[in-house]
Amino acid sequence: MTVTATPRPTGHPGYSQTLAREPESAGAARSLVRTALAAWHQDGLTEDALCVITELVSNAVDHACCSVIRVVVTRPAEDRVLLAVVDRSRDLPMMRTDCGGERIRGRGLVLVDALSDRWGTGLHRWGKTVWAELRSGPATGD
Template structure:
């Protein structure tokens, strides 16, 4: 018997502003809840925090006046993938030693995601993170 792979996807463009970042974070949490990962569950909390960090970086470091950022959340066969794309390719994110004011975001992404990375695109870049779900995770 052949099993079907269920794929869920949410993609949207947001203004490259703090308000756009806040809306993106909220919609990720809402979509995860609709997909069976409750608001107060560990998957929703982790992926929403990853989303918050990636969209904040897109607004803070990837902002180009007049250009939006794009968020894509995909759930497929035990994997959640979050991808945030902006149009500023010369500012590639890297994990660094945090200072008093900043630098903790990618450390959090690295700690919460199973894997993450940066993919160049024209124009700009996409920063992505993946979280693998265990069979018993919130289902």
């Protein structure tokens, strides 16, 4: 799979990678996020960002309908990092608030909501993007 880095208006490249829609792709997504955060000197976001991207990928693996997903990591502003997963399903994710203590699954978006500053979805004619934004501190060495 090829990783793409694209220039952005903030002067920071955006990173994206197309991955197979399988549980093992969460590891590749985490690697992409680590690469982007290291390039942007945003190591303080790593723990939360890795958890968020894992949950977004897991949701796409469970609910998308195509054989591939696209993971996107961008820095839309100096103080924000955006993590997104794009898939071909138009079914919108729903945050479950009825997660009892005995449930093993179904808490992903609750974690995304807790760890990100904001999150949401974007519908496209062909599918959707589920994204989460984390607020970053000033970069050192940028």
